[in-house]
Amino acid sequence: MLSQKTRYAIRAMQHLADRYGEGPVQLGEIATAQKIPAKFLTTILSELGRAGVVESQRGRDGGYWLASPPQELTYGNLVRLMRGSLALVPCASRNAHERCSNCVAENECRLRALMLKVRDQTADLLDSIHLSDPIQPPSQVGDSTI
């Protein structure tokens, strides 16, 4: 599952993508609109700034904006930048690999083999969707029971 930090980073980046080309966006606006604690958001935006995907300006009229157009950044890029895990089981994760205490041999486990495929296909999908691509919230496309 994506970490809280990765989820916040994605929501902040979606907000900045919506406001791309409109000048600096204040931290308070992002925090309020996306319901992200301001202190945590500051840390996340600093990290995204160091990674070169967000730029910022201090001062009264300062704020944050995307360093490049939203069509140049994929969700896969973002998850990797935040070192987020896409795996449904920890032993299938690249960034947070872990085995359960009563693990059978990893190279013989069919559950792990299946989850590696799910992880890889999820990564391929996220690499094909850009921040500029329209995504409809579930309320507009019908909710899933999964």
Ligand code: SF4
């Ligand atoms: S038993 Fe299978 S799914 Fe569980 S940790 Fe071991 S390899 Fe992974």
